[in-house]
Amino acid sequence: MTYQVILVEDDPTMLDDMIATLKNSTEFNLEATFKNVQDAVGQSSVFQPNLFLVNVDNPETLNNIPIFVDIFPDAKILGLVSNWNADIAMNVIATGALGCILKPFTKQDILDAIHLYTERGKPGLSRIISFFSPKGRAGRTTAAALMAQVIAEESDERVALIDADLQFGDLPIFFDIEPKQTIVEATQDIKLLNPLNLKPYFYRLSHHLYLLSSPDRPEYAELVDVDSLADVVRLTCNLFRYVLIDLPAGFNPVSVAMSQLSDTVVIMAMINNGFEIQHMKKALEVSKSMEVSGDKRIYPVFTRVNPCTEEERLKIEEKLGYHVSDILPNEYRMISLANSGRLGKSLPKDSLLMKNLRKIAEGIITGER
Amino acid sequence: MAEERSSIIISIFSTTPGIGKTVTAINLSAGLAKEGYKVCLVDLDLQFGDVLNYLKLSSKQSIATAQRAMQIDADSFEVKDFLITYEHEDLTFAVMPPPFYLYDAYQANVARIENIVKQLTYFDFVVLDLNSAFSALNLAMLDISTIINFIGVIDFLPALKNFKIGYDTLIRFNYEESKIRLVENRADSQKLIESHDVERLIGETFYHRLPNDFPAAIKSINQGLPLMFCAPDSKLTKSFWELTGKYTNRKLQTDTQLQGVQTAGIGFFSRILAFLFGKR
Structure with a gap:
C-alpha cells in the first residue's frame, strides 16, 4: 500500500x-x-x-x-x-x-x-499488570503465565511476560525454554535500546506472547539495576499492549518499583494454614500506602481455595477485612504441565482454575478491570 | 566481656518459599531444648515471619525494637531484653520475634542484626529461620552459621531447579560443603521426581529426609505446639527428633537407635556419584 x-x-x-x-x-x-x-x-x-x-x-x-x-x-x-x-x-x-x-x-x-x-494491538497506553505475593509459593507464576496466554489468545494483541523474580524466576522452566537473552542483558543495554531493537531480547512463546527471562543465576540479579528495569518495562510498552510482570515474593526494591509502575497489581496468597490471610492484610495495607496514583487497581486473589465457592470467598473476605476479588482452586494437572514444560501447549481449558483466570483476563481486555 | 565459647548457629534456609522452613526451625529448636540445650530461635523472615503465629506467641519486643535500642545506646544494649520465651510443659526456648511492621522490616540493618545475633552466644544453639532469597541479610547469616540446613520440597520441576541452583550458588559463594546439610522435606510423598534423581543431579546426598505428615504439621500450627506435644507418634515427629540427634551427636552418647535412616551422606556414595556423573 x-x-x-x-x-x-x-x-x-x-x-x-x-x-x-x-x-x-x-x-x-x-x-x-x-x-x-x-x-x-x-x-x-x-x-x-x-x-x-x-x-x-x-x-x-x-x-x-x-x-x-x-x-x-x-x-x-x-x-x-x-x-x-x-x-x-x-x-x-x-x-x-x-x-x-x-x-x-x-x-x-x-x-x-x-x-x-x-x-x-489497539492504540493507547499498555496495561501493566504485576503479580505480587507476600510469601511466595502462592501460584503467582502459574497465574501470570496462564493469564498472559489467555490475554494473548483472546485479545489478539501482543502480550509481554517479564520474569522479574530475578533470583529464582521459574517462567523459562514453565515453558521449557533456554533463552539466550535475559533481563540482565536488556537492563544493561537499555541506554542503547529503542522499540525497534528491543524485540530480540524477548523469546517468542506463541503467536502473540513473548517472554523476557529472568537471569540464569541468582547472583546475576545483582546486575539488574531497578531504574533500568523500569525503563525496560516502559520501553516494552511500545511493543506490547499488555505487560505482565512476575515479581519476587515480598517487598523489595524490585517488587516495589514494578508495582508502582503498574496500573494493576494482583496480590496472591495461597490458603494453607490460615496465616496467609494475615500476610495478605499486611501486604494490602502497605500497598495502599505505597500507591503513587490513586487509581491503581489492586486485586487480592487467594489460591488453592477449597471449596472454591462464593460462600468461601465471602468467608475469607470477612476474615481479611478487604474485598477479595477472586479465588482460584487447586489444579493438580497444572503441576504436571509445569513439570513437563507444556504449560504453553496443553492447558486444561475446562477446569475451574482456567475459568476463573479467564474471567480476570477478560475483565482486563475489556477494561472493566 | 567476650566469652570465648560461642553458640552453634544453625540456619534454616531454602530457595523456594513455603516448603516448611518455619516448621523445621520450630521443631528443631524444640528438639534441641528437649535434649537440655539452651536454645534461641530467631525469626529472620522479617516481612512475613510466622514463628510467633505458629507458636501462638505475642510480644512487645522484636528484632526491630532491638535494632533501635542498639542504635540509640549500643553500650547498654542487652539482647535478652528483646527475647521472649516459649514454654510448654518442661520445655522452654527463647524466641527473637520478627518486626511487626513492614516498615520496620524495610529498615533492617544487616550489620546490626548480625551484631544482635552474635550477642546470643550464651545459648548453646541459635536457630535462624531465614527467608528464601540470597539477600544481604541471609548471606551475612549464612556466613556466621555453623551449619546451613538447606531444605527443599522437590515435588516439581521449578522446585528442583531452585534447589539445585540454590545449592550450586552456595558452593559458588564458597560455603564449605561440609557446612551445608541438604534436607528433603515431604520426602516420601507421592511425587514425580525421585529423591535419588535429585541426589544424582545435585551430586550430593541428602543429609536427612523428613517424611510427609501434612495433618500433623497443620495440627501443630493450629494448636501452637511443637510436634512432640501434639503428634508424638507421627513419623514426622520422629524424624525431627532424629535430625535433632544428628546435630547434637546424640547417637554418640546414647546408642544407635536410628535405624533405616541413612546417616551423614558425605562419603562413599556421594563420591561414587561424583565420579559417575562428574560433579561440578
Whole structure:
C-alpha cells in the first residue's frame, strides 16, 4: 500500500532531509508538510492522509496529537524524536499515536515501525499488570503465565511476560525454554535500546506472547539495576499492549518499583494454614500506602481455595477485612504441565482454575478491570 | 566481656518459599531444648515471619525494637531484653520475634542484626529461620552459621531447579560443603521426581529426609505446639527428633537407635556419584 503522508516538523533542515527521504518512493506519497501543528490541524483535511509523521520534541505538538486522532481516526500517527526517551514515548502512545521513531529515518525505518507498532494491538497506553505475593509459593507464576496466554489468545494483541523474580524466576522452566537473552542483558543495554531493537531480547512463546527471562543465576540479579528495569518495562510498552510482570515474593526494591509502575497489581496468597490471610492484610495495607496514583487497581486473589465457592470467598473476605476479588482452586494437572514444560501447549481449558483466570483476563481486555 | 565459647548457629534456609522452613526451625529448636540445650530461635523472615503465629506467641519486643535500642545506646544494649520465651510443659526456648511492621522490616540493618545475633552466644544453639532469597541479610547469616540446613520440597520441576541452583550458588559463594546439610522435606510423598534423581543431579546426598505428615504439621500450627506435644507418634515427629540427634551427636552418647535412616551422606556414595556423573 502507499501511505499518504503529512509531515509536521519545525526544523527546516530536518524537514528538507525528510522530504528527500520520502520523495521518489513507491511506498510514500508526501501530501503536505507543515512547520507548526496548528496549520497541520487546520489544513490537513483537504488531503486524504493516512500517515502523520509529527515532531514530538515540541511539547505543544504532542498535546495536539489527540486532535489528529479525532479528525483522522483511521490514520496512523508516528511521533518523531531526536533522542529516544521512554517518558515521551509513553506520552505519545497515551495520545493514541502508534509510537515514536528516531529522526532522521530511512523509509525502511518507517515501514518497520508501522509494522511493529501495528502488531502491538489497539492504540493507547499498555496495561501493566504485576503479580505480587507476600510469601511466595502462592501460584503467582502459574497465574501470570496462564493469564498472559489467555490475554494473548483472546485479545489478539501482543502480550509481554517479564520474569522479574530475578533470583529464582521459574517462567523459562514453565515453558521449557533456554533463552539466550535475559533481563540482565536488556537492563544493561537499555541506554542503547529503542522499540525497534528491543524485540530480540524477548523469546517468542506463541503467536502473540513473548517472554523476557529472568537471569540464569541468582547472583546475576545483582546486575539488574531497578531504574533500568523500569525503563525496560516502559520501553516494552511500545511493543506490547499488555505487560505482565512476575515479581519476587515480598517487598523489595524490585517488587516495589514494578508495582508502582503498574496500573494493576494482583496480590496472591495461597490458603494453607490460615496465616496467609494475615500476610495478605499486611501486604494490602502497605500497598495502599505505597500507591503513587490513586487509581491503581489492586486485586487480592487467594489460591488453592477449597471449596472454591462464593460462600468461601465471602468467608475469607470477612476474615481479611478487604474485598477479595477472586479465588482460584487447586489444579493438580497444572503441576504436571509445569513439570513437563507444556504449560504453553496443553492447558486444561475446562477446569475451574482456567475459568476463573479467564474471567480476570477478560475483565482486563475489556477494561472493566 | 567476650566469652570465648560461642553458640552453634544453625540456619534454616531454602530457595523456594513455603516448603516448611518455619516448621523445621520450630521443631528443631524444640528438639534441641528437649535434649537440655539452651536454645534461641530467631525469626529472620522479617516481612512475613510466622514463628510467633505458629507458636501462638505475642510480644512487645522484636528484632526491630532491638535494632533501635542498639542504635540509640549500643553500650547498654542487652539482647535478652528483646527475647521472649516459649514454654510448654518442661520445655522452654527463647524466641527473637520478627518486626511487626513492614516498615520496620524495610529498615533492617544487616550489620546490626548480625551484631544482635552474635550477642546470643550464651545459648548453646541459635536457630535462624531465614527467608528464601540470597539477600544481604541471609548471606551475612549464612556466613556466621555453623551449619546451613538447606531444605527443599522437590515435588516439581521449578522446585528442583531452585534447589539445585540454590545449592550450586552456595558452593559458588564458597560455603564449605561440609557446612551445608541438604534436607528433603515431604520426602516420601507421592511425587514425580525421585529423591535419588535429585541426589544424582545435585551430586550430593541428602543429609536427612523428613517424611510427609501434612495433618500433623497443620495440627501443630493450629494448636501452637511443637510436634512432640501434639503428634508424638507421627513419623514426622520422629524424624525431627532424629535430625535433632544428628546435630547434637546424640547417637554418640546414647546408642544407635536410628535405624533405616541413612546417616551423614558425605562419603562413599556421594563420591561414587561424583565420579559417575562428574560433579561440578
